[in-house]
Structures are given as C-alpha cells and as structure tokens.
Amino acid sequence: MKKAAVFLILLIFSIGFGQRLKREKIHQLADGYFVEGMLTLKEFLQLPNIGSNPDNIDLNLVWCEKAFQALDFETEQLVSKGTKHLFAQKIHKKKAPTILFYLQIDGQPVDSTKWHQKNPFEPVLKECNGNDCKIVPWDNLTQNFNPNWKVFARSASDSKGPAVAFLQALRIMEATKLRQKFNLKVIMDFQEELGSPTLPALVRNHRDTFSADAMLIMDGTRPPANLPTLTFGARGIATLKLTVYGAHKNLHSGQYGNYAPNPVFHLSRLLGSMKDEDGRVLIPGYYDGIQLTEDQKTLINSVPENKEELLMTLGIAKPETVGETYQEALQYPSLNIRGLRAAWVGNEVRTIIPSEALAEIDMRLVPETPAERQIQLVTDFIASKGFYLLEGKPTEAERKKHPKLIKIESRIGSRPFRTPLDSPLGAWLGAAMAHVFGDGNYIRMQSTGGSQPIAPFISELGIPAISVRIPNPDNSIHAPNENLRLGNFHEGLKMCLGILTQQYD
Numbered sequence: 001m002k003k004a005a006v007f008l009i010l011l012i013f014s015i016g017f018g019q020r021l022k023r024e025k026i027h028q029l030a031d032g033y034f035v036e037g038m039l040t041l042k043e044f045l046q047l048p049n050i051g052s053n054p055d056n057i058d059l060n061l062v063w064c065e066k067a068f069q070a071l072d073f074e075t076e077q078l079v080s081k082g083t084k085h086l087f088a089q090k091i092h093k094k095k096a097p098t099i100l101f102y103l104q105i106d107g108q109p110v111d112s113t114k115w116h117q118k119n120p121f122e123p124v125l126k127e128c129n130g131n132d133c134k135i136v137p138w139d140n141l142t143q144n145f146n147p148n149w150k151v152f153a154r155s156a157s158d159s160k161g162p163a164v165a166f167l168q169a170l171r172i173m174e175a176t177k178l179r180q181k182f183n184l185k186v187i188m189d190f191q192e193e194l195g196s197p198t199l200p201a202l203v204r205n206h207r208d209t210f211s212a213d214a215m216l217i218m219d220g221t222r223p224p225a226n227l228p229t230l231t232f233g234a235r236g237i238a239t240l241k242l243t244v245y246g247a248h249k250n251l252h253s254g255q256y257g258n259y260a261p262n263p264v265f266h267l268s269r270l271l272g273s274m275k276d277e278d279g280r281v282l283i284p285g286y287y288d289g290i291q292l293t294e295d296q297k298t299l300i301n302s303v304p305e306n307k308e309e310l311l312m313t314l315g316i317a318k319p320e321t322v323g324e325t326y327q328e329a330l331q332y333p334s335l336n337i338r339g340l341r342a343a344w345v346g347n348e349v350r351t352i353i354p355s356e357a358l359a360e361i362d363m364r365l366v367p368e369t370p371a372e373r374q375i376q377l378v379t380d381f382i383a384s385k386g387f388y389l390l391e392g393k394p395t396e397a398e399r400k401k402h403p404k405l406i407k408i409e410s411r412i413g414s415r416p417f418r419t420p421l422d423s424p425l426g427a428w429l430g431a432a433m434a435h436v437f438g439d440g441n442y443i444r445m446q447s448t449g450g451s452q453p454i455a456p457f458i459s460e461l462g463i464p465a466i467s468v469r470i471p472n473p474d475n476s477i478h479a480p481n482e483n484l485r486l487g488n489f490h491e492g493l494k495m496c497l498g499i500l501t502q503q504y505d
Helices: 002-017 022-033 033-045 055-067 161-175 201-203 261-271 295-300 307-314 371-386 394-402 424-437 455-461 486-500
Strands: 074-080 083-090 098-104 126-130 132-135 148-152 184-188 214-218 229-231 236-245 336-341 356-365 388-390 405-412 443-445 464-471 483-485
Touching: 022 033, 022 424, 022 486, 033 148, 033 161, 033 486, 055 074, 055 098, 055 184, 074 201, 098 161, 098 424, 132 483, 148 486, 161 214, 161 356, 161 486, 201 455, 201 464, 229 424, 261 356, 356 371, 371 388, 371 405, 388 394, 424 464, 424 486, 464 486, 483 486
Parallel strands: 098 184, 098 214, 214 464, 229 443, 388 405
Antiparallel strands: 074 083, 083 184, 126 132, 126 148, 148 483, 229 464, 236 356, 236 405, 336 356
C-alpha cells in the first residue's frame, strides 16, 4: 500500500510535466502503423476463441505468448483450477511504478446462421450506410482509409480489437526505440465471457506476481457520443433461474383448460410484481444504501448525452426512470428478464398447458448492493408471494400440499468496482487523453452498465482500476455481426500511445 501511495503522488506531479511525445508525433505514429495493426487484428480474429473450448484457449494463448515474447516481455502460463491464463511483464526499473493491464481474449458463442458472412471467425471489411453494408476488399485498406469502414468478426470489439490496439502501440514504441517510464504487467483472460470463474483464485494465489500500483482494463464499449472514454467502474452481475411447476406433464388445453393451472400465469404475475411501469424494482430494500449527492450527479452527468437521440437510436418512446438520466441509471442495480421459456411457439406451437415455465434473470450490481444480499431479497420477495421454495424437482408430497411451486437457482459472477472520478489515477489518464485529443474531446464516465471481472485484483492488491474504452457504441457486442469501426481502432492506437508515453518523472 505504501508503494501505491507513492505512485499516486507521482501521478499528481506528473500531470504538470506533460508528455514525452508531442501530439503531432503520436498522431503520425498512429497513422504510419495503422494498416499493420489492422492486419494483425485480422490475423488474430481468425482464431476461434470460445472460452469453454480448451483447444480454443490453447490456440489464442500461444498466439499471445509469441506476440509478447517478440517484444521482449517475459511470459508465464498460470493455471487456476485447471484453466490457463497468460501473464506477461516488462520491468523498466524494479523501483519504478507498475501498471497492470487486463486483456480479455475470449468471445461469446456464435450462431453462424445469423451472421451476414460465411464465417464469424473470418474477418470481413465493410462499408455501411445504416443497415446496408457492402464488402470492401482487404487490399483496399491503406493509410488513407475510410474511418467509417468496419471489420466484422466475433471479438472484433469485445475485446480483441482493444487488445491488439494495446499490442500495436507497444510494437510502435519498440520500433521507434521509445521506452515507457513505468513497469508493465499484462494478464490475459480466456474465460471472461464465462464470468472468469477461476480468476479470483488465480489472483489470490499469485498476489506477488500481479502486484502493481494501478490497473488499466482494455475492454468495454464507448457511450453514444463515441468519444475516447475512460470508465471508472463497472457493475457486477448475479443471475437467477426460476422454474415454476404445474402438472406432472404437459396437458391437452381442451381437456384440462379451466381446471389444471398454467404455471406461465403464476410466473408472469410474479415477474410483473417485481417492477412498476416506470421500471423501478418493487422488491423491498433493493436500492438500499445508494445515495447520489448533487456533486456526484454533476460529475456523472458530465458525459455528453442527448436524450432524444438516445431514444431514437434505441427505438423506444420513453425510458425507465430509475435515474434521472442514462448515466444516473447506471449507478443503480438492475433487474432484467433475460429469457423466458414454456412449451413451444411459432411453427411448433401446440395446444397444451405446459408443465413448467422458466425465467432467467440477471441483476447488474453496484458496490452498495452485494450479490448475496440482492439474491436473498429476491428470494424473500418470491416467498412472500405465496410460492413454496423447492430444493429440487417437486416431490409428490410437495405437489399435494403447495399450489405454487418454484425452484430458484442462483449464481454470482463478477463483483462491482468503482474508482472515484476525481482520483489521481483518473487525473493522470485524463492528462494523457487531453494531450492526445484536446480538452473536451474525451469522456470520463463513472460506471459502465456491463460487468468486468476486476474486483479480485482491487480487493487482493488494493489498487485502483480504470477501463480504457475504444470500440464504437454500435458494435453489436455479443450479438451476430459484431464489428469494430476502423476510426475507433485508429483512435485506440493514439489512446494507448498517449498512456504509454505519459511521463511520471
């Protein structure tokens, strides 16, 4: 902790000392090495990277290992509960401050039939006008590129694009014989989309390996203004699976309609009772502990936001009113129904009363609302609605005694974290962004709506963390046709170069 305190003091003083590179030089280097960086990204995107597939992990780990070793980084494969991670480091001076960078390498599963290309792992360059996209040959990619072209592939934005922007900035520094004034450590996560289940144990068991003064996260999407963004926190996540039971088996709706209860109605009434029409959660105590002062609101709402444009982009007439603005809404826990299932629909629909109805819920959490508490609040609320809470499938005795049967399964994922907007680390990064892009041309955002597995590093190492946001807001993250705008990758090179060359002494 003493080392971290010294580091933060250095950050404060460093702001006045400026940059080792002029702004024009940073822009020139980003221009000159842009095509090389994009071709590296193309190569990397061709590697399938589903975190549940050990062969995919090995494939991407070897690629990353070679890339960092080529830059004279020491690398080490770290295993936690049978899962591989890759650690890389380059030490400038033993007593110099150290920044730990987090890179997400895996991606969401793909449904190839929903992609507008043959293979989600074969990157395609396109020029888009709204939803109308035309393929651009890769041979057309030159230094005089169109910034609005996009590369379409799984993980283009989440998060191989940011990882390669960081890697390419390191290559630029190596090629031009620039040396950062701080030590670099890098941890590569190959199961972020699975909730990084083995990461907490990894950090706990390798605390000395990861010891650092601050952490930067190369992951996450920018807000609608699409300006270079620094995000100072992330919500955590917990999930619930609710299974409501009806009869032993599916029943003919003609023979048993009006007699055998349909569990879908039990479930729908339960879900409907959890929120009011303005989107506020009605579960007692759900928002307890959250208080936003006027000063906090002023800082939070400094992010450029046009409500009417946002509503138009989303295609909705009215937002929920948990917060007064979009940014304020992100400071509260959410309750989302992410999936529903009962019987069949469409061409497979049939006239039955289903025996089960299933709802999948995700809750995005903030530091004031720990996962254990929120899960218990939801569980207690469900019990208060007359449901009998099952341990497993209902027994005959339970079926005879209780008319409303439900099984609740829960899982805790990433924990929330928050770094103050006015922290020294934020001031240092802000100075780097202002130097590269000019005052007012970058965003400082208190929290992202999504989740990141960073809390183990913060709790174990006692360090602040901030996310460096590169991808465009319309990148179709997690969905078919995920993409990264070329102009954003170009700006990402500048962001990384600005950070890596920001002076400490």
